[in-house]
Amino acid sequence: MSFDLAAAAGEFGKELQQLLDAVLPYHQGTDPALRQVTVTASPLAFAVELGTGGGRPAATVPLLSKGHKVAELFVLIRLVADSADRYPAVAKSKFELRINRHPLLRLDFDRDMHTAPGSHWNVHAERGAITSLLARNNPDHSGELSKLHLPVGGARMRPCLEDLLQLLIEEFRFDAMSDYKQAIEDGRVRWRRRQLAAMVRDDPEEAVRVLHDELGYDVKPPVSGALPVRFDRLRRW
Amino acid sequence: MMEVGTVDSILIQANPEMLRARRDRALASVRLTEDELRGRIEADSATPDERDAWQEVDTVAFLLGPSKR
Numbered sequence: 465m466s467f468d469l470a471a472a473a474g475e476f477g478k479e480l481q482q483l484l485d486a487v488l489p490y491h492q493g494t495d496p497a498l499r500q501v502t503v504t505a506s507p508l509a510f511a512v513e514l515g516t517g518g519g520r521p522a523a524t525v526p527l528l529s530k531g532h533k534v535a536e537l538f539v540l541i542r543l544v545a546d547s548a549d550r551y552p553a554v555a556k557s558k559f560e561l562r563i564n565r566h567p568l569l570r571l572d573f574d575r576d577m578h579t580a581p582g583s584h585w586n587v588h589a590e591r592g593a594i595t596s597l598l599a600r601n602n603p604d605h606s607g608e609l610s611k612l613h614l615p616v617g618g619a620r621m622r623p624c625l626e627d628l629l630q631l632l633i634e635e636f637r638f639d640a641m642s643d644y645k646q647a648i649e650d651g652r653v654r655w656r657r658r659q660l661a662a663m664v665r666d667d668p669e670e671a672v673r674v675l676h677d678e679l680g681y682d683v684k685p686p687v688s689g690a691l692p693v694r695f696d697r698l699r700r701w
Numbered sequence: 702m703m704e705v706g707t708v709d710s711i712l713i714q715a716n717p718e719m720l721r722a723r724r725d726r727a728l729a730s731v732r733l734t735e736d737e738l739r740g741r742i743e744a745d746s747a748t749p750d751e752r753d754a755w756q757e758v759d760t761v762a763f764l765l766g767p768s769k770r
Binding site for chain 1: 706709710711712713714719720722723726727730745749753754756757760763764765766
């Protein structure tokens with residue numbers, strides 16, 4: 465099967481544009497081109513950003529309160545071909561809530577990360593008890609809370625952008641479009657089904673066990689034989 | 702909320718010259734070389750402008766790949 469990776473990356477960008485436009489209102493007086501999702505393609509790598517058309521640097525999404533910009537959302541997603549060159553896979557993503565251009569919350573994913581959890585939150589805040597605990601137990605740590613990597617489910621079970629958007633709207637109470645929740649829930653379903661498919665590829669043995677033993681499906685292995693479990697992927701934090 | 706007008710996403714086919722120009726603009730905006738900027742990032746002493754510039758440099762490096770920088 466031939467597959468147009470660039471077209472798939474373009475579709476990815478389109479989905480992101482639709483999600484952002486369905487959830488966060490545009491800021492009056494800001495050039496709408498800065499809200500444009502741009503997918504910059506090199507042969508096998510794609511950068512999904514905002515506002516980089518026309519040679520501009522990456523922009524942020526203004527987060528509004530009663531129409532006034534009070535914070536910003538930074539979104540960067542890097543895609544590469546998956547191991548079979550069939551789909552664009554996220555190699556790295558960075559979602560940040562910023563105020564006055566400084567990060568407050570960061571949700572980072574890097575599939576090649578080994579020293580820190582592949583998917584983690586960083587919270588840019590101060591808490592003396594955490595600093596003193598880190599300083600006492602880990603001489604290699606600066607003690608800053610913002611340098612603590614809070615693990616969130618690894619590559620497969622990590623939160624999606626929709627989760628962060630819902631947090632921004634329902635807890636921070638930033639302005640939202642009237643039907644934001646539908647767009648968030650639709651996007652979350654899409655995300656979780658993709659992640660589930662990836663997990664089935666990681667662990668077909670468990671998928672077959674559940675389908676056959678628990679749900680009564682008749683499942684046959686391919687003629688080439690049962691596919692192995694990728695334990696390296698299940699073990700990774 | 703009143704809607705200002707939405708935009709469509711775009712797909713940009715990049716070439717190495719275009720990407721290097723993007724990196725050079727980012728470095729010029731903070732008046733640092735790539736090594737100096739990396740040093741400020743690693744020392745955790747970068748300003749918001751420098752962090753944004755580094756993001757640009759890093760994205761260009763990702764798109765160019767290790768052999769074409």
